[in-house]
Amino acid sequence: MPARPEVVFAGTNGGALDRVEDYEAAGGFRALAKARAMAPDDVIAELEVSGLRGRGGAFFPTGRKWAFVPKPEQLAKPHYLVVNADESEPGTFKDREIILRVPFRFLEGCLIAAYAIQSQHVFVYIRGEYEREFEVLRDALEAMRKRDLLGEITVVLHRGAGAYICGEETALLESLEGRRGQPRTKPPFPAIAGLYAAPTAVNNVESITTVTSVLELGAAEYATLGVENSTGTRVFSLSGDVVTPGNYELPHGITLRELIYDVGGGVPGGRDLKAIIPGGSSTAILTASEIDTPLDFDSLVKAGSSIGSAGVVVIDDRCCMVQLGIRVSQFYEHESCGKCTPCRVGTRWLTQILQKIEDGRSSQADLDLLLSVCDRILGKCLCPLGDSDAIAVASYVDRFRDEFQAHIETGRCPLGGDSSLEGILAPSAQHERHLHEVVHA
Numbered sequence: 001m002p003a004r005p006e007v008v009f010a011g012t013n014g015g016a017l018d019r020v021e022d023y024e025a026a027g028g029f030r031a032l033a034k035a036r037a038m039a040p041d042d043v044i045a046e047l048e049v050s051g052l053r054g055r056g057g058a059f060f061p062t063g064r065k066w067a068f069v070p071k072p073e074q075l076a077k078p079h080y081l082v083v084n085a086d087e088s089e090p091g092t093f094k095d096r097e098i099i100l101r102v103p104f105r106f107l108e109g110c111l112i113a114a115y116a117i118q119s120q121h122v123f124v125y126i127r128g129e130y131e132r133e134f135e136v137l138r139d140a141l142e143a144m145r146k147r148d149l150l151g152e153i154t155v156v157l158h159r160g161a162g163a164y165i166c167g168e169e170t171a172l173l174e175s176l177e178g179r180r181g182q183p184r185t186k187p188p189f190p191a192i193a194g195l196y197a198a199p200t201a202v203n204n205v206e207s208i209t210t211v212t213s214v215l216e217l218g219a220a221e222y223a224t225l226g227v228e229n230s231t232g233t234r235v236f237s238l239s240g241d242v243v244t245p246g247n248y249e250l251p252h253g254i255t256l257r258e259l260i261y262d263v264g265g266g267v268p269g270g271r272d273l274k275a276i277i278p279g280g281s282s283t284a285i286l287t288a289s290e291i292d293t294p295l296d297f298d299s300l301v302k303a304g305s306s307i308g309s310a311g312v313v314v315i316d317d318r319c320c321m322v323q324l325g326i327r328v329s330q331f332y333e334h335e336s337c338g339k340c341t342p343c344r345v346g347t348r349w350l351t352q353i354l355q356k357i358e359d360g361r362s363s364q365a366d367l368d369l370l371l372s373v374c375d376r377i378l379g380k381c382l383c384p385l386g387d388s389d390a391i392a393v394a395s396y397v398d399r400f401r402d403e404f405q406a407h408i409e410t411g412r413c414p415l416g417g418d419s420s421l422e423g424i425l426a427p428s429a430q431h432e433r434h435l436h437e438v439v440h441a
Contacts, residue, residue: 020143023104029149031215035112043116047211049219051231055206056084057282057308057384059297062207068191069117069199077198079119082190083110084172084204085126085133088164090281090331091311094235094247095205099126099133102209103140107155109208112215114153117201122155125172128162164335168383169202171337182337183383206235226252230296230307240277240314240424243268252296256286259295260314267316275315275399279308281328282388284395285315305395313424320415321400322407325393326354327421332389343386346377350393357404360411367404371397 023029035043047063054060069079087095098106110122126134137157144150163181165171170184173195194200210232214222223231230252236259239245243265250259256276260266267273273288278295284305286293293303300307315324333347353370356362374390381387397404406414 020104020140020147020149027216028104029108031212032108032111032115032149034215035115040116040118043112043215046219047116047214050214050222051229052207052210052214052222053230053297054203055210055234055310056204057279057306059307062203062211065191065203066113066117066201068189069201070192072118075192075199078121078196079117080195080198080200081110081114081117081119081122082169082173082176082195082200082202083122083124083208084167084169084202085124085130086160086167086172087127087130087205088167088335089309089311090328091239091277091313092237092280092309093239093311094237095127096130096133097247098205098209098235099130100136103136104144105212106205106209107137107140107144109211110155111150111153112211113201113203113208117199119201120152120154122153123158123176123195124155125158125160125166125176128160134159163337164331165337165383165385168385171383172202173200180337182339185382227294227296229298234295234307234310236295237309237311238264238314239311241267241271241316241319242314250295253294253299255292255294256312257291259312260291264314267314269316272317273314274317274319275321277311277313277315279306280311281313281331281392282384283308284391285399287399315424318415319421319424320358320413321396321403322354322358322413323421324424325396326351326358327424328392329354329389332385336385340380340382340386342377342380343382343389346373346386347389349373350377350389354393357407358413360407360413362408364408367397367408 044063044066047066048061052062054062054065072079085095085099087093114122124137134157141155158176160166160175166175166181168183169190170186171181173190174184175181176195190200190202192199194202225232233249233251235247235249237247238259242260245264248263256278273291275288276286276291277283278286278300286303286305290303293299295307297307329347329351333351336343336347338344350370350373353366353373356366371394374394377386377390379387403414
């Protein structure tokens with residue numbers, strides 16, 4: 001076994017809070033004490049008043065989700081909290097920094113959530129490649145146990161095996177139970193019959209960590225942040241062709257222009273902005289002309305896209321949209337669990353047709369077929385994986401059809417050898433270096 005790395009992580013105010021005592025001295029666990037002084041239903045009500053919505057693709061109200069979990073007297077089974085830390089969405093890399101920088105804040109949110117749904121069992125399903133993050137959480141939990149901060153709550157860290165499909169909540173539950181990670185049919189929903197067929201709340205890392213902030217500030221104060229229907233702040237993962245990539249916690253409603261140019265420093269090398277993926281690879285692309293779109297749920301839906309996981313990918317004028325489509329579709333084809341035919345077969349078809357267009361072997365009928373396959377995937381899969389591929393690819397054609405037509409009419413890529421996808425849909429080298437310096441300072 002390799003030697004365990006030395007880990008130093010930054011606290012909520014940027015200082016080194018690598019001990020539980022330091023976190024407590026900085027005000028840590030006050031939100032937990034506040035929650036435990038309330039009735040569980042009152043904690044849920046506080047979340048509902050705050051307007052907090054899940055920080056994943058569905059953007060479902062967190063308080064309402066917890067309210068769906070039956071009370072122990074209504075359903076005499078163990079209750080479970082399952083935290084999805086299997087961060088795999090291309091363009092998104094926030095969970096790892098939350099865990100590395102503020103592990104106690106995250107775990108405090110876990111304990112608040114467990115109290116609210118009256119659960120004594122917390123499972124954190126963490127991405128298998130996150131070895132360093134796993135070590136940080138393990139050490140943080142051990143420190144909390146020694147100070148008797150966990151009470152009667154059992155927290156289990158479960159390492160995944162690198163399957164994107166396990167980011168889907170029911171596939172995650174299947175994997176957690178020791179079976180192949182494939183989506184379940186719904187209903188029943190996890191709130192009623194989740195882990196081990198018992199009542200279960202499933203939330204992601206950012207959602208759970210934000211719960212701590214809601215209890216600290218108070219629901220009314222938290223609701224003043226952001227905009228209507230998208231309250232509070234969001235951690236935006238900014239990557240791609242941008243000067244200063246990274247994770248930035250900002251209020252909902254900030255525009256893409258402000259994030260990319262004021263915060264991220266703009267497009268490097270003086271190149272022109274071509275497109276933006278606003279919420280991770282599974283969301284519809286936007287053009288440079290849509291750069292003043294606010295980053296909140298309603299505004300992005302109005303623009304024909306989604307806030308998704310808030311992974312904002314910046315694309316400059318060198319990028320070939322057909323090549324981008326191939327990269328995205330190859331990912332979803334590879335990660336499909338194969339359980340349903342539209343996803344298993346459809347994602348492969350999309351990749352093959354896009355490759356044919358890029359190679360200059362296509363006709364107008366192939367472009368029509370590409371869009372037809374997208375239509376045959378959408379809404380016909382057990383989970384959103386197949387839909388994600390179809391939504392992304394169809395949006396590339398919709399907003400950059402002239403580029404697809406040029407491939408077909410000229411029999412070659414109009415960008416030639418100048419097209420570059422370096423840094424697209426993956427954390428940039430600059431961000432990786434910055435994270436390494438922070439963790440190993």
